Amino acid sequence: MDVSVELALTVNGVPVRRRVEPRQSLADFLRYELELTGSHVGCEHGACGACTVRVDGTPVRGCLMLAVQADGSRVETIEGIAASGELADLQRAFAEENALQCGFCTPGMLLTAQEILRRNPRAGDVEIREGLSGNYCRCTGYHAIVQAVLRAGGVREKGQP
Amino acid sequence: MSDTPARITERESYIGRSVVRPQTARLLAGRGVFTDDVTLPRMTHVAFVRSPHAHARIGAIDTAAARALPGVIAVVTGVELARVCDGWVGTLAHFQGMKSAKQHALAIGKAAWQGEPVVAVVAESRAIAEDGVGRVAVEWEPLPAVTEPETALDPATPLIHPELGDNLVFSLELKAGDVEEAFRQADAVYTDTFRMGRHTAVTVEPRTILADFDPAEQQLTVYHAFQAPHMMQDILARHLRLPEHHVRVICRDVGGSFGLKVHIYPDEVAACALAVLLGRPVKFTADRVESFVSDIHARDHRVRAEVAVKRDGTILGMRVDDLTGIGPYSVYPRTSAVEGNQTVRLTPALYRFRHYAARLSVVLQNKTPMCQYRAVGHPVAFAVMEGMVDRVARELGLDPVEVRRRNLVTQDMYPHTTQTGYFFERLSLEECLDSLLELADYRRLCAERDALRARGTYRGLGLCGFVELTTPGPAFYGVGGARISSQDGCTIRFEPSGTLTCMTGVTEQGQGTDTMIAQVVATAVGVPMEHVRVLTGDTMVTPYGGGTWASRGAGIGGEAALLSGKALKENILKVAAAILGGEPMDLDVRRGAVVDADTGEVRLPLAEVGRIAYFRPDTLPKDFQSELTVTRHYVPRHQGFAFTNGIQLSHVEVDMETGFVRLLKHWVVEDCGRIINPRLVDEQLRGAIVQGIGAALWEHCVYDDQGQLRNGTLMDYLVPMAPEIPDIVVGHVETPTAYSEGGFKGAGEAGTAGAPGAVLNAVNDALAPFGARLTAQPITPGDVLTALGKL
Numbered sequence: 001m002d003v004s005v006e007l008a009l010t011v012n013g014v015p016v017r018r019r020v021e022p023r024q025s026l027a028d029f030l031r032y033e034l035e036l037t038g039s040h041v042g043c044e045h046g047a048c049g050a051c052t053v054r055v056d057g058t059p060v061r062g063c064l065m066l067a068v069q070a071d072g073s074r075v076e077t078i079e080g081i082a083a084s085g086e087l088a089d090l091q092r093a094f095a096e097e098n099a100l101q102c103g104f105c106t107p108g109m110l111l112t113a114q115e116i117l118r119r120n121p122r123a124g125d126v127e128i129r130e131g132l133s134g135n136y137c138r139c140t141g142y143h144a145i146v147q148a149v150l151r152a153g154g155v156r157e158k159g160q161p
Numbered sequence: 162m163s164d165t166p167a168r169i170t171e172r173e174s175y176i177g178r179s180v181v182r183p184q185t186a187r188l189l190a191g192r193g194v195f196t197d198d199v200t201l202p203r204m205t206h207v208a209f210v211r212s213p214h215a216h217a218r219i220g221a222i223d224t225a226a227a228r229a230l231p232g233v234i235a236v237v238t239g240v241e242l243a244r245v246c247d248g249w250v251g252t253l254a255h256f257q258g259m260k261s262a263k264q265h266a267l268a269i270g271k272a273a274w275q276g277e278p279v280v281a282v283v284a285e286s287r288a289i290a291e292d293g294v295g296r297v298a299v300e301w302e303p304l305p306a307v308t309e310p311e312t313a314l315d316p317a318t319p320l321i322h323p324e325l326g327d328n329l330v331f332s333l334e335l336k337a338g339d340v341e342e343a344f345r346q347a348d349a350v351y352t353d354t355f356r357m358g359r360h361t362a363v364t365v366e367p368r369t370i371l372a373d374f375d376p377a378e379q380q381l382t383v384y385h386a387f388q389a390p391h392m393m394q395d396i397l398a399r400h401l402r403l404p405e406h407h408v409r410v411i412c413r414d415v416g417g418s419f420g421l422k423v424h425i426y427p428d429e430v431a432a433c434a435l436a437v438l439l440g441r442p443v444k445f446t447a448d449r450v451e452s453f454v455s456d457i458h459a460r461d462h463r464v465r466a467e468v469a470v471k472r473d474g475t476i477l478g479m480r481v482d483d484l485t486g487i488g489p490y491s492v493y494p495r496t497s498a499v500e501g502n503q504t505v506r507l508t509p510a511l512y513r514f515r516h517y518a519a520r521l522s523v524v525l526q527n528k529t530p531m532c533q534y535r536a537v538g539h540p541v542a543f544a545v546m547e548g549m550v551d552r553v554a555r556e557l558g559l560d561p562v563e564v565r566r567r568n569l570v571t572q573d574m575y576p577h578t579t580q581t582g583y584f585f586e587r588l589s590l591e592e593c594l595d596s597l598l599e600l601a602d603y604r605r606l607c608a609e610r611d612a613l614r615a616r617g618t619y620r621g622l623g624l625c626g627f628v629e630l631t632t633p634g635p636a637f638y639g640v641g642g643a644r645i646s647s648q649d650g651c652t653i654r655f656e657p658s659g660t661l662t663c664m665t666g667v668t669e670q671g672q673g674t675d676t677m678i679a680q681v682v683a684t685a686v687g688v689p690m691e692h693v694r695v696l697t698g699d700t701m702v703t704p705y706g707g708g709t710w711a712s713r714g715a716g717i718g719g720e721a722a723l724l725s726g727k728a729l730k731e732n733i734l735k736v737a738a739a740i741l742g743g744e745p746m747d748l749d750v751r752r753g754a755v756v757d758a759d760t761g762e763v764r765l766p767l768a769e770v771g772r773i774a775y776f777r778p779d780t781l782p783k784d785f786q787s788e789l790t791v792t793r794h795y796v797p798r799h800q801g802f803a804f805t806n807g808i809q810l811s812h813v814e815v816d817m818e819t820g821f822v823r824l825l826k827h828w829v830v831e832d833c834g835r836i837i838n839p840r841l842v843d844e845q846l847r848g849a850i851v852q853g854i855g856a857a858l859w860e861h862c863v864y865d866d867q868g869q870l871r872n873g874t875l876m877d878y879l880v881p882m883a884p885e886i887p888d889i890v891v892g893h894v895e896t897p898t899a900y901s902e903g904g905f906k907g908a909g910e911a912g913t914a915g916a917p918g919a920v921l922n923a924v925n926d927a928l929a930p931f932g933a934r935l936t937a938q939p940i941t942p943g944d945v946l947t948a949l950g951k952l
């Protein structure tokens with residue numbers, strides 16, 4: 001009963017070709033087929049944000065998208081985005097503020113935070129909290145995460161890398 | 162080491178410093194290794210057929226269609242699995258009269274809650290295993306479900322386990338002083354019934370286990386998202402009948418735990434038993450819906466409380482009756498009776514009145530098993546106690562702060578034993594209260610609240626004091642017969658380069674345990690923190706220990722690390738003295754170098770000590786043996802728990818039209834003894850407070866009268882998200898315990914212990930002008946409107 005379909009996309013800049021089952025989610029595809037385990041699966045129903053990845057530049061929930069829907073797209077995961085240095089200031093701010101405890105929600109938080117700051121590096125407390133409203137963290141109480149995003153935004157605004 | 166300064170006069174301390182956790186770099190780069198990230202050759206996946214009924218007899222099970230599915234490797238029933246896996250009973254011997262039924266990895270004969278695993282399907286992928294689950298046919302014979310604790314003991318209520326004789330798991334009566342007399346002398350008596358709803362921990366990482374059995378070596382290796390690896394090793398060895406040293410449990414990154422990941426779950430044991438049965442690795446990862454019906458739930462108490470007071474607010478005595486429903490089994494091996502036991506023992510602990518009587522009844526239900534979640538029993542105890550204190554203040558027209566002051570255990574009373582036998586070495590209740598009022602500018606907030614009221618804006622302020630039970634000693638589980646280590650060890654290996662590899666029995670689930678241990682070890686030995694590497698969570702490598710729960714990491718693991726570090730330093734100095742030809746006592750280790758103790762002059766870099774000790778011992782005296790790997794253990798012997806304390810204040814605004822509660826700000830001042838890393842403590846508090854706030858306002862496992870969970874997804878079980886959560890201001894008082902050298906106590910439960918009571922009191926303060934009051938949580942907008950008489 002082979003109902004798999006062929007899929008071609010770029011993942012973290014590398015062309016990838018695979019046969020997958022149409023029912024496989026993008027998150028599972030990345031984690032289990034490509035062994036990119038940085039994006040996590042916390043709920044599989046779009047509520048927690050742990051599975052956030054970027055598809056053609058936009059953050060999406062990897063559990064709500066099927067792998068086949070990403071055919072032809074440019075997918076970026078935390079591994080790729082972290083390696084490129086794009087997140088260096090946010091990562092530093094997260095470490096300094098202890099804006100992560102277990103780190104399970106963290107890749108999704110970072111990608112979401114990056115999007116918030118891309119839209120507005122001057123985002124304030126309320127805007128940041130609204131922006132994070134789809135990302136669930138059970139460990140931190142959010143306070144440190146908001147502080148970290150504020151800190152990174154402040155640095156960006158001053159024009160430092 | 163060429164840049165080593167010639168003279169180091171100061172010993173560097175990392176204790177008390179907010180150093181950044183080194184291991185977060187990995188997590189921030191997406192390079193964490195959580196259990197579900199681990200893949201092994203020939204790995205299989207298991208999914209479970211779970212009972213759709215809260216209570217049902219299991220008839221014939223037809224597995225043929227599932228077995229026929231390509232990719233399905235095995236379909237296993239409870240009876241089949243029991244051949245390799247023994248069942249268990251979750252009782253503790255020192256809880257007199259406690260009973261529970263035998264539980265199996267897969268239900269046999271009868272399912273007792275909706276979600277209980279009944280049949281296991283093992284397949285090449287998770288998706289195929291789930292397909293297989295859909296093809297198993299079970300003949301269910303539904304039985305009446307017991308859902309309400311209130312009627313669980315009625316003669317008309319069916320017995321969940323007839324062999325137990327009734328639905329009562331455990332009951333307890335406590336009596337201190339002469340309560341009847343206290344009530345006779347009272348100017349007033351107030352009575353309330355509090356209902357603390359069921360909720361659950363909802364770690365973002367679901368429960369996950371990967372079991373790998375090698376039949377040739379009879380070796381079981383288990384990767385597990387868990388808090389107590391040695392406990393799991395012991396249990397798997399005994400229930401799967403393997404020699405203990407043939408079981409290895411590895412807990413790498415764990416995505417949050419909060420007590421959820423410290424219990425024995427039938428599906429996890431089943432995955433291990435299946436690995437033994439099949440001789441192949443078996444992975445189980447709960448999906449979120451499964452989590453809601455199979456992770457432990459928490460609380461679910463009904464507490465009737467009565468206080469007897471004088472006109473000036475002095476509490477004379479108190480009666481408490483706690484009824485708690487725990488699902489169909491007491492959870493193994495910690496038991497579901499500990500929560501209620503702690504609730505009734507903690508309730509009066511802040512206050513000095515001596516007359517107290519409490520009753521506890523722990524009863525069975527056909528709902529998901531309830532057990533220990535962060536701050537076991539605390540939030541219930543303090544929401545009740547502090548709710549009653551606010552009631553007293555309101556009824557008597559007194560200031561809630563004053564009523565607290567009039568009743569608190571005072572500084573001159575220590576050491577102090579509470580009404581229920583808890584021993585307080587020294588707490589800082591008054592100091593924390595004073596400090597909180599100042600930190601929050603409480604009087605100004607009160608004035609602002611009063612002024613706004615006149616303009617139709619209803620704000621409220623709610624205080625909730627708490628004590629926190631941390632660093633449990635051997636009397637906690639050991640005497641009850643649970644094989645849960647109350648001691649922990651720390652091994653430090655001095656490497657030839659002069660760096661340290663440190664192995665500890667306490668574990669890391671995000672608290673920053675490894676950073677905390679590194680800070681202590683670096684300070685004790687005298688090396689830069691970057692020279693210390695900490696390893697946790699591997700039973701084959703780390704010294705035997707209890708893991709991280711009940712806020713025992715710093716108090717027990719931290720103390721063991723301190724003792725081990727000091728011992729290693731002594732041994733380093735012996736080697737250095739042998740090399741240099743002097744006396745160890747004239748030397749010291751500072752910033753990674755052996756120095757002259759008096760002048761600070763650098764005598765030897767540690768790398769040189771390592772080189773000579775390991776590679777050129779021929780240059781040392783013939784009878785000298787260096788000992789550069791050191792282990793020390795610690796068990797808290799002198800007190801049952803290292804109690805900590807603190808107080809919280811919640812500031813809310815209630816919309817009287819919609820019933821919505823908006824959190825404005827939250828403060829906490831707490832005292833966890835000597836602080837190792839202030840930032841880590843702050844964040845423990847904040848995270849814990851948000852869990853308490855969740856319980857107070859949103860989180861609720863809602864069941865119907867058939868025992869069906871009605872909100873088993875994150876779409877309709879509400880967890881706090883960033884926009885609802887206020888800023889949380891944290892202040893500290895430090896009262897180190899004198900019973901250990903480090904003086905460390907725990908900090909993990911404090912936030913959850915006090916937050917629900919603070920929020921409840923704040924909402925009631927806002928409702929006060931309308932004469933409305935709530936005593937149940939979560940506080941929904943509907944409840945608020947009902948209390949206001951608008952619904």
Ligand code: FES
Nearest residue numbers: 042043044049063
């Ligand atoms: S796993 Fe995708 S949103 Fe939770």
Ligand code: FES
Nearest residue numbers: 101102105137139
């Ligand atoms: S850090 Fe653990 S869930 Fe966010």
